[in-house]
Amino acid sequence: MDASADAFLANYRYLAEYNRWFNERLYDACERVGDAERRHDHGAFFGSIHGTLNHIVWADRLWLKRFATQGFGFPALTEDLLRVPEDAVHATVLYENWNELRAARVALDAAIEVWVRDMPPAFLLAPMRYANTKGVKRDHPAWKGLTHFFNHQTHHRGQATTLLSQAGIDVGMTDLISLA
Numbered sequence: 171m172d173a174s175a176d177a178f179l180a181n182y183r184y185l186a187e188y189n190r191w192f193n194e195r196l197y198d199a200c201e202r203v204g205d206a207e208r209r210h211d212h213g214a215f216f217g218s219i220h221g222t223l224n225h226i227v228w229a230d231r232l233w234l235k236r237f238a239t240q241g242f243g244f245p246a247l248t249e250d251l252l253r254v255p256e257d258a259v260h261a262t263v264l265y266e267n268w269n270e271l272r273a274a275r276v277a278l279d280a281a282i283e284v285w286v287r288d289m290p291p292a293f294l295l296a297p298m299r300y301a302n303t304k305g306v307k308r309d310h311p312a313w314k315g316l317t318h319f320f321n322h323q324t325h326h327r328g329q330a331t332t333l334l335s336q337a338g339i340d341v342g343m344t345d346l347i348s349l350a
Contacts, residue, residue: 214333224263
């Protein structure tokens with residue numbers, strides 16, 4: 171692996187570590203509000219904190235399935251880990267139970283770190299072909315999908331931290347650079 175490929179992959183490993191770190195902080199903060207507050211519809215895109223966190227799990231599984239089917243044989247991305255109901259859409263609540271949602275998040279974050287740790291550099295430049303949720307065919311280098319994958323999580327975690335802030339909960343420092 172050349173130095174540029176090594177740096178490229180190191181970036182995604184850093185993002186995977188940040189992803190787990192931020193999710194741990196976020197879910198810990200969510201523990202400081204009751205279930206009723208986590209489920210309260212605040213008019214956010216997914217209504218509530220619980221709805222937003224379910225959406226992130228749904229989207230992570232969707233994207234990880236796309237990555238897993240690109241022919242690189244990623245053992246960390248198992249069928250059981252990535253299972254979603256056939257009729258699930260972006261607003262589907264996969265987990266009504268808070269503890270089950272949190273356990274699913276922990277399992278996903280662990281698998282994401284292993285997947286990126288073991289990722290061959292060739293995957294990043296390989297063409298990624300799939301159909302989006304509306305059936306539109308997509309074709310781009312895998313690194314673009316991977317960048318979107320991590321950015322999507324950050325976007326919706328920002329929404330969740332806003333809802334927590336409105337409930338009087340400070341998640342604390344969440345900047346990417348905060349991860350040493």
